[in-house]
Amino acid sequence: MTQTAETDYSERSKVESWRLHILVEAGYPLPLAEKLAHSEADLHRSVDLLLRGCRPETAAEILL
Numbered sequence: 001m002t003q004t005a006e007t008d009y010s011e012r013s014k015v016e017s018w019r020l021h022i023l024v025e026a027g028y029p030l031p032l033a034e035k036l037a038h039s040e041a042d043l044h045r046s047v048d049l050l051l052r053g054c055r056p057e058t059a060a061e062i063l064l
Contacts, residue, residue: 019043026050032060039064 016037023033026047036046041063049059 022047028056028060032056036060036063 020033020037022043023036023046024030027050028036028046046059046063049062050056054062
């Protein structure tokens with residue numbers, strides 16, 4: 001693996017870890033938070049759906 005590829009992987013891993021933290025704090029159960037953190041789902045929309053009263057399972061269906 002080249003240095004650039006390793007750096008890209010490391011940066012992506014850090015971002016996904018941060019996203020996971022935000023999603024769990026927002027109220028997603030860990031398995032759903034992991035799926036969302038590793039996806040291209042919009043983080044702000046993910047949190048906003050829960051703030052508006054959407055159930056985590058329903059929000060994940062909408063987002064994924």
